[in-house]
Each structure stands twice: as C-alpha cells, then as structure tokens.
Amino acid sequence: MYHFVSIETDSAERQGGQPIIIDTDLFSDVDDVGALTIANVFHNCGLADLRGIVINSPSQYGALAASALCTYFGNDVPISAFRPITNDTFFDSYFYLYGEYASKLAHNWPRKIETAASTPTPVELYRTILSSADDKSIHIISLGFLTNLADLLRSKSDHISHLSGSQLISAKVSELIVMGGQYPSGWEYNFGGGDPESTAYVIHHWPKSVNITYSGYELGVDILSGQTLVQRCPPDSPVLSAYQWYVGRGSTIRSSWDPITTLYGILGLEWFSKIGIRPMLAYSNEFGYNNITATNGSNAWVNDTGVSNQHWLRLAEGFTNYSMAGMLDEYFTHDPSLQSCFRYEVLSANHNGAF
Numbered sequence: 214m215y216h217f218v219s220i221e222t223d224s225a226e227r228q229g230g231q232p233i234i235i236d237t238d239l240f241s242d243v244d245d246v247g248a249l250t251i252a253n254v255f256h257n258c259g260l261a262d263l264r265g266i267v268i269n270s271p272s273q274y275g276a277l278a279a280s281a282l283c284t285y286f287g288n289d290v291p292i293s294a295f296r297p298i299t300n301d302t303f304f305d306s307y308f309y310l311y312g313e314y315a316s317k318l319a320h321n322w323p324r325k326i327e328t329a330a331s332t333p334t335p336v337e338l339y340r341t342i343l344s345s346a347d348d349k350s351i352h353i354i355s356l357g358f359l360t361n362l363a364d365l366l367r368s369k370s371d372h373i374s375h376l377s378g379s380q381l382i383s384a385k386v387s388e389l390i391v392m393g394g395q396y397p398s399g400w401e402y403n404f405g406g407g408d409p410e411s412t413a414y415v416i417h418h419w420p421k422s423v424n425i426t427y428s429g430y431e432l433g434v435d436i437l438s439g440q441t442l443v444q445r446c447p448p449d450s451p452v453l454s455a456y457q458w459y460v461g462r463g464s465t466i467r468s469s470w471d472p473i474t475t476l477y478g479i480l481g482l483e484w485f486s487k488i489g490i491r492p493m494l495a496y497s498n499e500f501g502y503n504n505i506t507a508t509n510g511s512n513a514w515v516n517d518t519g520v521s522n523q524h525w526l527r528l529a530e531g532f533t534n535y536s537m538a539g540m541l542d543e544y545f546t547h548d549p550s551l552q553s554c555f556r557y558e559v560l561s562a563n564h565n566g567a568f
C-alpha cells in the first residue's frame with residue numbers, strides 16, 4: 214500500500230540528481246503546481262531526484278492533485294497526505310477572485326494514488342526517505358506551513374529508524390529551503406497564517422550544522438510567470454488547466470514564490486555547470502539568523518557574525534523579474550521529449566542577449 218519499496222529502488226537507480234523532498238500546501242494557490250512542475254521536469258532531466266512530496270494542508274485533494282501532476286510527468290513519487298484528512302475544496306474568501314483546481318486535477322487526470330488515506334503520514338514518509346538516504350544528501354523544500362517539519366523534528370526513535378527526527382535531519386539533510394517570511398523582516402502567510410508556533414519551533418530548533426535558505430515574500434511576488442502556458446502547453450496539460458482554473462478571467466499569470474524556491478532547491482547557486490547559465494539568484498547576506506515571533510509568525514533578521522548557515526535569496530545582479538519569469542515559463546512548458554534542461558541557447562534567443 215505504501216510506496217516505501219520504490220523509494221529504495223529509485224535511490225539506487227538514479228545517480229547525480231539533487232535528492233529533494235517537497236513539503237507543499239498544494240490547494241489554495243497555484244504556484245505550488247508550478248513548483249511541482251519544476252521538480253518533475255528537473256527529475257526527468259536527471260538534475261533532481263524527487264524522493265517524495267509531503268502535503269501540509271488538510272484536504273485530501275492536495276495529495277491526489279500532486280499524484281495527478283507526477284503521473285502526468287511519468288513519475289511514481291511517494292506522497293503523504295496531512296492528517297486529519299478533510300474533503301475541503303478551496304474557496305477564495307479573501308480576495309473572492311481565485312478558483313479551485315485541486316479536486317479538478319484529482320478527478321480528471323490519471324493518478325497513481327487512489328486515496329489520501331492510503332498514503333503514509335508525513336512523519337512516516339519523512340523518516341522513511343531520510344533513513345534510506347545518503348549522508349548529508351537531501352534538500353527539503355518547504356512551500357507552505359511548517360507543521361510537518363515540526364512534527365519530524367519532534368519525532369522519536371521508532372521502527373523506521375533508531376535516530377530521532379533531529380538526529381535524522383543532522384545526518385541526512387544538507388539544506389532546508391523555505392518559502393516563508395519577509396526579509397530582512399516582516400510578516401508572511403506561510404510563517405504566520407496557519408501554524409506560527411511550528412514555524413518558530415522549526416526555525417529555532419533546526420540543527421545548526423544544516424543550512425537554511427529562505428525565499429521571502431518580496432522575492433517572488435513580482436515575478437509573474439505562467440504567461441505563455443496557453444500558447445505553449447499541450448491542451449491536456451494539468452499545469453495549464455490548474456493555472457486557468459485558479460487565476461481565471463482569461464489569465465494564467467501568477468506570482469512565483471514556490472517555483473523559484475524549488476529552482477534554488479534543485480540547483481543551489483550552481484546554475485552554470487547544471488543548466489548552462491549563470492545563477493539568477495544570489496544570497497543577500499553572509500551572516501546572521503532568522504528570528505520568529507511564535508505568537509504571529511513574523512520574522513526579523515538578526516545580524517550575528519557567529520552564525521553563517523542561514524541566508525535569504527535575492528535576484529542576482531543583471532537579472533529582472535521579467536527574465537526570471539521567462540526562465541520559469543521555459544520549464545513550465547518544457548517539452549517532455551527533451552531529456553535535457555540545458556537552457557543557454559533558448560534563453561539567449563528569447564531574451565535577446567539579456568544573458
């Protein structure tokens with residue numbers, strides 16, 4: 214019923230791609246679909262090894278929609294549903310603008326996972342993937358609330374591993390990449406909108422030997438990707454449909470918080486050797502750490518030259534929101550028959566020497 218056996222098979226067979234686990238609230242914003250698209254495309258190019266997807270929002274449709282997306286890209290990825298599981302469908306009671314897509318993906322595209330209840334719990338899936346991973350190999354990419362990561366950190370030795378959650382993270386994870394917060398300080402929804410106590414617990418108790426990189430609200434909000442989906446995606450693409458249903462009113466353009474976070478989570482800053490262009494992201498700081506207020510999830514950077522494992526991202530010199538959005542669209546609309554994610558020539562042509 215669980216997919217634990219295939220995890221080991223995949224790890225053994227796939228060499229070279231950055232192993233990643235994605236923790237997503239796929240449900241109430243479509244940029245999580247963009248992020249899972251990036252992850253699947255890079256997985257298929259051999260640059261990422263998508264070991265698992267952990268859902269951090271309660272609806273059954275998060276896990277089922279994630280399964281539909283991965284199945285569309287030809288990948289049987291272990292997925293975990295958040296507990297307790299609900300039958301909720303998204304309703305935009307904040308802007309009264311955005312539409313529901315997760316149940317539609319779940320019901321209208323083939324998927325490997327039949328029910329959310331048949332999936333392992335988030336802590337079981339995390340512990341299983343981490344316990345079978347190489348030392349210091351995994352990147353965890355957090356694209357929503359940090360509840361599952363807090364539960365993992367607090368987890369004890371069990372039948373999966375004799376290590377505690379904190380020990381497993383120290384041993385197996387090389388970096389936590391988090392879409393959350395504002396930098397150098399502010400309030401953002403992933404940190405403060407659902408479970409601020411878990412945000413504070415994770416950020417303040419994360420093992421100091423493991424890097425954390427933050428992608429803030431201010432970085433992704435004005436990178437407007439998805440513009441070319443109608444022209445360039447096949448008509449049966451669930452990515453195209455999800456963006457159409459969510460954004461609506463004839464548009465597929467959306468902010469890019471989660472896709473750029475995932476892109477960094479896969480490539481780090483080593484873009485030139487991996488995809489042929491210089492990195493479009495850079496670190497804003499050399500030292501310091503993020504401090505979280507547990508009552509509301511607001512964050513503030515503390516300048517401390519004694520701490521060097523935490524960074525927040527910005528666009529690298531010479532790149533614009535527009536050029537980053539174009540880059541994301543290249544991967545959102547990537548031709549699955551192309552086994553390469555190398556982009557130098559395509560981007561040079563499209564952006565007329567901007568690179």
Ligand SMILES: [Ca+2]
Pocket residue numbers: 237238239242244245356357471
């Ligand atoms: Ca998200």
